Amino acid sequence: GIQVEQSPPDLILQEGANSTLRCNFSDSVNNLQWFHQNPWGQLINLFYIPSGTKQNGRLSATTVATERYSLLYISSSQTTDSGVYFCAVEGGAGSYQLTFGKGTKLSVIP
Amino acid sequence: DAGVIQSPRHEVTEMGQEVTLRCKPISGHNSLFWYRQTMMRGLELLIYFNNNVPIDDSGMPEDRFSAKMPNASFSTLKIQPSEPRDSAVYFCASSLALGYEQYFGPGTRLTVT
Numbered sequence: 126g127i128q129v130e131q132s133p134p135d136l137i138l139q140e141g142a143n144s145t146l147r148c149n150f151s152d153s154v155n156n157l158q159w160f161h162q163n164p165w166g167q168l169i170n171l172f173y174i175p176s177g178t179k180q181n182g183r184l185s186a187t188t189v190a191t192e193r194y195s196l197l198y199i200s201s202s203q204t205t206d207s208g209v210y211f212c213a214v215e216g217g218a219g220s221y222q223l224t225f226g227k228g229t230k231l232s233v234i235p
Numbered sequence: 236d237a238g239v240i241q242s243p244r245h246e247v248t249e250m251g252q253e254v255t256l257r258c259k260p261i262s263g264h265n266s267l268f269w270y271r272q273t274m275m276r277g278l279e280l281l282i283y284f285n286n287n288v289p290i291d292d293s294g295m296p297e298d299r300f301s302a303k304m305p306n307a308s309f310s311t312l313k314i315q316p317s318e319p320r321d322s323a324v325y326f327c328a329s330s331l332a333l334g335y336e337q338y339f340g341p342g343t344r345l346t347v348t
Contacts, residue, residue: 168326
């Protein structure tokens with residue numbers, strides 16, 4: 126099946142700093158989603174981005190499908206950004222499951 | 236709009252007991268997914284439905300696990316008998332159709348002692 130690798134696995138930021146999270150995948154994908162799992166365990170949709178660039182406030186994402194990677198940018202980080210960020214891909218003909226990476230654990234300190 | 240609703244939010248049971256987890260998808264969504272999250276294996280798909288019909292149950296770990304979707308607004312995941320290794324957070328997700336963005340419920344944290 127398709128492999129999803131996220132980096133870095135852990136990241137500690139000072140409040141106000143910027144960061145880039147990366148997601149590599151091993152095969153062509155039909156869809157790609159970014160999620161934030163908050164400290165209470167809720168999976169929150171950030172982006173649905175099989176290709177191109179999207180922005181939502183301080184967050185933006187870019188997927189380059191031909192090169193099999195996606196990037197999540199967090200600018201001016203806040204303590205509420207802490208949690209685990211997951212990349213999930215849907216790939217393969219007739220396969221509609223999301224395959225998740227292991228996540229990037231982000232800690233933003235004041 | 237209400238999101239995906241799951242119940243119970245927490246379940247503690249003894250080994251050998253039957254456990255039933257419940258999910259109500261977002262109204263109008265035709266596809267429903269059950270995932271499990273553990274520290275060891277991360278998030279993994281168990282089964283998904285489209286228009287109430289099970290499409291792929293290859294992720295269901297054993298025959299002790301079963302899932303049903305009797306109508307468009309309700310699904311259950313049942314474990315019988317439960318075992319300590321079933322302890323995990325079980326998420327239900329729904330999407331407008333297959334291939335569309337998936338939205339997750341709050342999860343059910345299951346502990347089997």
